[in-house]
Amino acid sequence: MTSYIALLRGINVGGNKIIKMQDLKLLFQSLELDHVRTYIQSGNVIFESNNHEIELLGGLIELRIKEVYGFQVSVILRTLEELAQVIENNPFDLPEQEDYKRLYVSFLTSEPSTEALEKLQPYMDGPDKLRFVGKEMYAFYEVSVSQSALFKVPMDKMLGMPATSRNWNTVNKLVALGRVEKP
16 A cells, blocks of 8 residues: 545635535545545545556545536645655755755655746745746745745646645654554
């Protein structure tokens, strides 16, 4: 079995697209996914499956959410190994542990095109910094995400694909939870 992490975009934000985590867990279990666990309310689900067709698996989850809740949610999947590699690939050398509170990772559905990267070039090295490694966009904010002008840039539109972001602590916690022995 392969361990996966599903990252759902835009649920339980600002009172919109509300899904209780216990209900989300049951939804995943109804798809015959194993060892399903959730982490915090922002739509992080760790599970196992023998299905290795990641696009098909993500599509099945999106379809079931639409059937049950009546709204569309983008689901971005990574294997546990891929998520661990995201940590290894961090392009920022941050000297202080406190700096990691300002580091976020956006998970993309595919690698960005050359054209998309060109559009984002003006945002790469301002006060806030962007770096791309494969299907991930790393953002390091000078002060905080909420005080950043970069936060208001429609990245998904510029990239031409859905993206969902997690803070560095959440990324690390998801990997740690994925590595926990199953009962």
